[in-house]
Amino acid sequence: MKPTDKAGMKYTNQRVEILAFLREHDGHPTVDEVYDGVRQKLTRISKATVYKNLKFLTEKGLLEEVNVKGVSRFEANFIPHHHLICRECGSMEDFNSEQLLDYSMKIAEEIEGFTIVSTSTNFYGICKKCKESKKSEEPKKSGESEDEI
Amino acid sequence: MKPTDKAGMKYTNQRVEILAFLREHDGHPTVDEVYDGVRQKLTRISKATVYKNLKFLTEKGLLEEVNVKGVSRFEANFIPHHHLICRECGSMEDFNSEQLLDYSMKIAEEIEGFTIVSTSTNFYGICKKCKESKKSEEPKKSGESEDEI
DNA sequence: TGTTAAATAATAATAAATATCATTTAGTAA
DNA sequence: TTACTAAATGATATTTATTATTATTTAACA
Ligand SMILES: [Mn+2]
Ligand SMILES: [Mn+2]
Ligand SMILES: [Zn+2]
Ligand SMILES: [Zn+2]
Numbered sequence: 489m490k491p492t493d494k495a496g497m498k499y500t501n502q503r504v505e506i507l508a509f510l511r512e513h514d515g516h517p518t519v520d521e522v523y524d525g526v527r528q529k530l531t532r533i534s535k536a537t538v539y540k541n542l543k544f545l546t547e548k549g550l551l552e553e554v555n556v557k558g559v560s561r562f563e564a565n566f567i568p569h570h571h572l573i574c575r576e577c578g579s580m581e582d583f584n585s586e587q588l589l590d591y592s593m594k595i596a597e598e599i600e601g602f603t604i605v606s607t608s609t610n611f612y613g614i615c616k617k618c619k620e621s622k623k624s625e626e627p628k629k630s631g632e633s634e635d636e637i
Numbered sequence: 638m639k640p641t642d643k644a645g646m647k648y649t650n651q652r653v654e655i656l657a658f659l660r661e662h663d664g665h666p667t668v669d670e671v672y673d674g675v676r677q678k679l680t681r682i683s684k685a686t687v688y689k690n691l692k693f694l695t696e697k698g699l700l701e702e703v704n705v706k707g708v709s710r711f712e713a714n715f716i717p718h719h720h721l722i723c724r725e726c727g728s729m730e731d732f733n734s735e736q737l738l739d740y741s742m743k744i745a746e747e748i749e750g751f752t753i754v755s756t757s758t759n760f761y762g763i764c765k766k767c768k769e770s771k772k773s774e775e776p777k778k779s780g781e782s783e784d785e786i
Numbered sequence: 787t788g789t790t791a792a793a794t795a796a797t798a799a800t801a802a803a804t805a806t807c808a809t810t811t812a813g814t815a816a
Numbered sequence: 817t818t819a820c821t822a823a824a825t826g827a828t829a830t831t832t833a834t835t836a837t838t839a840t841t842t843a844a845c846a
Contacts, residue, residue: 498812498823519802534826539803541824555704558834562800572751582747591740591757599732602721604762609741613753647792647843668833683795688834690793707803764818 497548502526506541507550507564516554516561516580544629570609570628576618583611643744646697649673650683655690656699656713660705665710665729705729719758725767 489583509525512519517525523538542562545551554561557578565582567590572581592607614622658674659666666674672687691711694700703710703720706727717738721730735779741756763771 500812502825508824532826534828536804536827537825543804553707555707558704558709560707568839572748572753574751575754579665581751588741588744592737592760595734595737596760599721599760601758601765602723602730602762603768604721604760605724606757606761608761609756609758610739611732611745611748611751611753612755612757613751616750619752648841649793651794681795683797685796685835686794692835 500538502530503541503545505529505533506538507545510551510562510564514555514565514582515564518559518561521534522562554580568606568608570611572611572613572615574615575612575616576614576622579615579617581615585609650691651686652694654678655687656694657663659700659713663712663714663731665705665712667708667710668766672710700733715773717755717757719760720748721760723764723767724761725763725771728764728766730764733757734758 504520505526509522513521513525517539519535519542522536522542523533526533526538540618542551542553544560546553551562551564552566554563556573559578561580570583570585573579582590588609589607592609593604596604596607653673657672658671662670662674668684668687668691671691672682673685675682675687691702691747692698695702695711699717700711703712705722706768708727710729719732719734719737722728722731737758738756741758742753760785
């Protein structure tokens with residue numbers, strides 16, 4: 489973000505730091521994580537300012553909001569990519585596959601009525617960390633049936 | 638949902654109607670839409686009951702929660718599928734492509750450390766309705782530059 | 787048909803997000 | 817530079833979304 493932009497938009501320290509933080513942290517931080525992170529540099533920043541800027545920057549197209557398990561996260565990476573999402577802990581990791589992007593966009597071309605500009609695939613499963621912590625607990629009782637519907 | 642299930646789970650009218658409503662409405666209803674819908678039959682149902690059951694049924698694996706533009710939506714369709722998401726109005730429509738599911742799952746096999754059980758691709762763009770309502774407004778001023786970063 | 791754990795309705799409490807407003811500041815131009 | 821002004825901030829109030837509480841009701845089961 490350089491001071492070369494549209495009139496009516498001010499490049500304050502707060503705004504610049506929020507965007508910088510998200511560009512340096514591709515782990516999809518939450519509002520609180522952004523707040524805590526930016527506070528390292530701007531100790532007196534208000535949480536309302538963080539909220540307002542995340543909304544503002546998202547509307548301006550400089551950030552993207554995602555939501556996993558009900559928690560709102562932000563990212564500044566606009567290079568199309570995919571996500572590995574853990575159903576257990578709600579973590580979200582980037583995953584790149586040019587192949588898959590190409591394939592999806594090709595399929596998108598055949599969709600009518602809806603003009604598609606980008607695609608992203610979510611891979612749902614269980615992350616390494618959660619898999620390991622599960623091994624220790626739950627010594628697997630037998631005869632336990634799953635829910636019928 | 639039949640009364641043939643796990644002990645410790647009661648099949649109340651409220652719960653049954655909430656699930657039935659979501660199975661009959663694949664348009665990914667919001668909490669309020671579920672509430673309004675179910676109230677047609679159960680006029681005295683409490684909103685807290687709707688919230689609790691949506692949470693409960695999601696935890697039991699009978700519903701899935703999705704979130705578009707900050708609003709929480711629910712669906713009961715567990716047949717793997719994709720979504721067309723309008724960046725403008727936040728609408729979300731189902732889209733089926735067996736091909737794409739297969740392709741994604743094949744790619745998933747090569748991912749290590751993260752155990753993937755399902756995939757779903759989001760197609761982002763602009764829906765028919767929004768495209769048409771845009772045509773009338775915004776007679777497109779020239780010389781209007783986009784934001785630099 | 788009676789018993790009881792689970793669920794409900796009503797409502798209170800909490801958390802997340804937005805609005806308000808006096809003060810400060812970035813951008814602009816004398 | 818300095819002065820001006822619209823935009824942004826910080827502090828806090830307000831609103832909205834979600835969860836917790838509790839007296840009452842009900843589904844499941846003996
Ligand atoms: Mn990402
Ligand atoms: Mn769907
Ligand atoms: Zn995990
Ligand atoms: Zn739309």
